Amino acid sequence: MSLVDRDRAVLWHPYTQMLTAPAPLPITRAEGVWLYTEDGRRILDGISSWWVNIHGHSQPKLNAALAAQARELEHVMFAGCTHRPGVELAERLIEILPKGLARVFYSDNGSTAVEVALKLAIQYWRNLGQPDRKTFVTLHNAYHGDTVGAMSASEDSVFTRAFSTLTFPVERVHSLQDMEQRLRDAGDSVAAVLIEPMLQGAGGMIVWPAEFAAGVRRLCDRYRTLLIADEVLTGFGRTGKMFACEHAGITPDIICLSKALTAGYLPLGVTATTATIYDAFLSDDRSKTFFHGHSYTANPLACAVAIASLDLFRDEAVLANVSRLEQQLRAGFESLRARGNVRVIGGIGAVELASDRPGYLDQRGPELAAAFLDRGLLLRPLGNVVYFMPPYCITESETAWALDQIISVLL
Numbered sequence: 001m002s003l004v005d006r007d008r009a010v011l012w013h014p015y016t017q018m019l020t021a022p023a024p025l026p027i028t029r030a031e032g033v034w035l036y037t038e039d040g041r042r043i044l045d046g047i048s049s050w051w052v053n054i055h056g057h058s059q060p061k062l063n064a065a066l067a068a069q070a071r072e073l074e075h076v077m078f079a080g081c082t083h084r085p086g087v088e089l090a091e092r093l094i095e096i097l098p099k100g101l102a103r104v105f106y107s108d109n110g111s112t113a114v115e116v117a118l119k120l121a122i123q124y125w126r127n128l129g130q131p132d133r134k135t136f137v138t139l140h141n142a143y144h145g146d147t148v149g150a151m152s153a154s155e156d157s158v159f160t161r162a163f164s165t166l167t168f169p170v171e172r173v174h175s176l177q178d179m180e181q182r183l184r185d186a187g188d189s190v191a192a193v194l195i196e197p198m199l200q201g202a203g204g205m206i207v208w209p210a211e212f213a214a215g216v217r218r219l220c221d222r223y224r225t226l227l228i229a230d231e232v233l234t235g236f237g238r239t240g241k242m243f244a245c246e247h248a249g250i251t252p253d254i255i256c257l258s259k260a261l262t263a264g265y266l267p268l269g270v271t272a273t274t275a276t277i278y279d280a281f282l283s284d285d286r287s288k289t290f291f292h293g294h295s296y297t298a299n300p301l302a303c304a305v306a307i308a309s310l311d312l313f314r315d316e317a318v319l320a321n322v323s324r325l326e327q328q329l330r331a332g333f334e335s336l337r338a339r340g341n342v343r344v345i346g347g348i349g350a351v352e353l354a355s356d357r358p359g360y361l362d363q364r365g366p367e368l369a370a371a372f373l374d375r376g377l378l379l380r381p382l383g384n385v386v387y388f389m390p391p392y393c394i395t396e397s398e399t400a401w402a403l404d405q406i407i408s409v410l411l
């Protein structure tokens with residue numbers, strides 16, 4: 001039996017209508033930007049395997065770091081124990097994160113990094129004697145993950161609607177003006193403002209000006225509330241800077257990281273905070289403890305690969321590659337302006353095609369994905385938004401080839 005037949009007998013895939021979805025790609029190995037299938041095809045990973053891969057698949061230095069760590073310590077619980085990879089990664093992150101972020105709390109994916117941020121914000125105010133600060137202000141078109149808190153903070157959409165009895169209400173805003181009005185009206189009830197700085201990803205690859213994030217920081221200061229930056233997608237160079245907050249020169253009170261943190265190797269989440277937030281949990285009263293954790297908190301294998309990934313940023317021209325990629329994406333996507341709204345930032349190029357039924361369920365998404373796949377390019381359009389987000393290690397000629405495929409399918 002083929003892998004696909006065996007898969008069909010026992011598996012249930014994410015975001016997949018199992019009745020009608022095409023057969024999954026049977027991937028047997030991968031190297032650089034290329035995926036190899038059981039039936040002999042070579043396919044370019046044009047979305048970095050859901051935005052996680054940055055240095056390429058099966059990267060020799062990352063492979064070596066993972067193997068070495070496996071020989072030393074594979075895992076141990078992180079309550080009451082510590083280990084070198086967990087400590088060293090936190091030290092390295094604090095060195096490069098926006099100045100002022102001083103404490104690292106680990107979890108194991110992007111959604112949990114956001115859940116931790118939401119819970120920290122709520123308990124921070126509670127520990128300070130302000131339990132009524134419990135509302136979150138978020139943005140329309142936001143996407144923060146699929147767990148219940150992260151879904152609540154995300155846009156009300158086909159992803160969340162079936163679960164509306166589980167989610168909690170948030171204040172969704174469109175603009176700085178709107179945000180200021182809500183913050184003014186909501187008085188002391190806002191726990192935090194949560195944004196995806198510079199780029200809203202799953203909501204449709206929407207690029208925001210740096211002034212917006214800077215304005216949000218100013219409003220949070222003026223109305224004395226916390227700013228949470230969800231950099232699960234944007235962190236580690238995706239927008240051209242190590243962290244998207246750098247475009248605006250801001251430090252959030254809490255930052256959420258995952259995806260490219262481990263360069264696409266292993267699940268790991270980080271929620272980093274300022275010392276002010278951390279200090280509000282220090283107490284003789286044990287009820288002020290942050291009661292949150294996961295079995296795989298600070299998994300040493302994941303931390304070791306994350307450290308090796310930061311070494312690559314330090315030792316090789318990784319961000320320069322993103323900048324070269326950005327220039328190429330700008331030139332390539334330019335020719336798609338006739339088809340819709342073009343947006344490019346860092347290593348991401350997107351075009352929002354004009355549509356009668358815009359949104360995730362636009363049927364052109366799967367149709368276009370099939371057309372790209374026929375040409376050997378793996379893309380997963382978000383409905384009528386087609387985007388290309390390859391690993392940063394993609395070469396100039398591989399990028400040129402992928403852009404040719406995108407342009408010839410769309411024009």
Ligand SMILES: Cc1ncc(COP(=O)(O)O)c(C=O)c1O
Pocket residue numbers: 109110111112114143144145146196201202230231232233234258259
């Ligand atoms: C901005 C943002 N936050 C959170 C998440 C959730 O991450 P995960 O899929 O690892 O739970 C995503 C995933 O796409 C994301 O783009």
